[in-house]
Amino acid sequence: MKSSKKRAFPSHVGIIMDGNGRWAVTRKKPRTFGHREGLNTAKRIVKHASYLQIPYITLYAFSTENWKRTKDEVGFLMDLIRLHLKKEMQFYIDNQIRVVHTGNPHGLSKAILNEIQTVVNATSGFTGTTVNLAINYGGRDEIVRSVQRIVEAGVINELSETLISAYLDQHGFPDPDLIIRTGGDCRLSNFLLWQSAYSEIFISDKFWPDWTEADLDAALDSYCGRVRKFGGVL
């Protein structure tokens, strides 16, 4: 970390892990090869975030729009995520990482929902970094589901920003201070739309499979050097 004037580390970092497909294609491999490598990168970065004691990290693993991909790619991604959760519980235990899920359960198979629930239950008492896996997640979908819950709870008359926040998937979380997107594109792609109102954005040109601990350090260094005003003045 190079900045001399350090600001506090972010409490919550969101990551749009983009560029898996392009990474594979530049190596003349199928896109799925990039996703497999992307999972290894996710573990590397989560481990480093845990070492740095970042309290919350949200990983955009599968969006509500990713169903538009080929059946094969969707099937591969679902299996990759499910098998990771099934086989690598020890990774989360070793690192005392608490896992939670954000996203719409409708549309996800029973098999993947079971694996998610097993890991969520097994890690619920851990006090290290919380990893929020965004699977079948869309920011607009989450806001709609929040409002539906508000209607069901019969408190629509009390509608406010605080109430919408309270009925989101992970209502106790701080908003993401920093959102990182790899792969060079400058957009949010329906990620944490409500929560990102004042997030700092960091775009990395590197494809996600190439990301290392040093890249996370560089993103955090950039964040620590920024002045956040939240619409006010200093």
Ligand code: FPP
């Ligand atoms: C975007 O790259 C990446 C995805 C849609 C999938 C990301 C999922 C993983 C890395 C697995 C992580 C799983 C866990 C459990 C943490 P892209 O395919 O859109 O890349 P492109 O822009 O080059 O086509």
